[in-house]
Amino acid sequence: MSFQVEHEIHKRRFGRNVGVGLLLVVMVGIVFALTVVKVTRGDPMKGFDHVVEPELAPAGATE
Amino acid sequence: MSDISVQVQTGEAGFGDYVALLKPRVMSLVVFTAVVGLLVAPVSVHPVLGMIAILFIALGAGASGALNMWWDADIDAVMRRTQNRPVPAGKVQPGEALGLGLALSGIAVVMLWLAANAVAAGLLAFTIFFYAVVYSMWLKRATPQNIVIGGAAGAFPPMIGWAVATGGVSVESALMFALIFMWTPPHFWALALFMKEDYHTAGVPMLTVTHGRKSTRLHILVYTLLLAPVGIACALSGIGGPFTLAVAVVLNAWFVVGAWRIWQRDEVMAEADKYAVEKAVFRFSLSYLFLHFGAFLGEAALKSYGIGGW
Structure with missing residues (x-):
């Protein structure tokens, strides 16, 4: 005995869910690809944190 | 179901x-x-x-x-x-x-x-x-x-x-903007001439309804005449070259001739051949934009071989 009769709506809803799922996967892929390209190109994305990093200090600054 | x-x-x-x-x-x-x-x-x-x-x-x-x-x-x-x-x-x-x-x-x-x-x-x-x-x-x-x-x-x-x-x-990107901007009105008005949609019931003031079809034909001609110099200017700019200029001259001349023919006709003539000229110009206007931008692309490709551009 089946709990629910398979309805046309369920098919459509399933198609929609699959579509949204695929879009999310694509989105993850895009952000990943973007990250890989930006990082490997050496775009400046390093911020100052709590570690003293003399190489990031402006030239000529001495302590 | x-x-x-x-x-x-x-x-x-x-x-x-x-x-x-x-x-x-x-x-x-x-x-x-x-x-x-x-x-x-x-x-x-x-x-x-x-x-x-x-x-x-x-x-x-x-x-x-x-x-x-x-x-x-x-x-x-x-x-x-x-x-x-x-x-x-x-x-x-x-x-x-x-x-x-x-x-x-x-x-x-x-x-x-x-x-x-x-x-x-x-x-x-x-x-x-x-x-x-x-x-x-x-x-x-x-x-x-x-x-x-x-x-x-x-x-x-x-x-x-x-x-x-x-x-x-830049100048070049502004010219590409201007090309599509000036192209849009004659393109859509040519469509409006033969589509005869019920813009009136929908409450959308289309030129064909508000100013009549005769005036729309004139508008198409005027805008096409204004479009042509933009097309030529694109070809003379940094993204153009001899190849683009040749394409632009042909495309713009063709478009102007088409717009001229639309302007020469009236509704009786158009009804008689089921808007053949209007439909032809509308179809051409699509190719016009496609070929114009294709020419920019072609010129850029030629440039990479050292033979394109000014």
């Missing part, structure tokens, strides 16, 4: 209905012109970044399409050509179209910013605003010049593509 009216009442849209909200056919023109704008720019773009940028320009254009369908659902329901759009057909709720449009606009602008730069993202945001608010909400129902000013929205993509590559705006 094959009865379409039953499906409509369920209010359950399929995935394709949401895709239809994004006006995929308009998107294809956006993608093409944006790609050209990006590729003819003097700065090269990393291919992955370029593809991602184009994708989100297209998504932004789609988002503005969804916003337009949300706002114009009442008009679309009246006119035969647009009756089957998802919102008037009852497949997608108006609120869903609004939500989708707003969400995708935000995603597209932010992602374009991340993939390219703030100028490109800003131009995309302005384009969406222009199409959804300035054109759809303010102008479309208010003035027969709606198409003229609304054409600006369709003219931005090559400028955005250029901004993705260069991070700015």
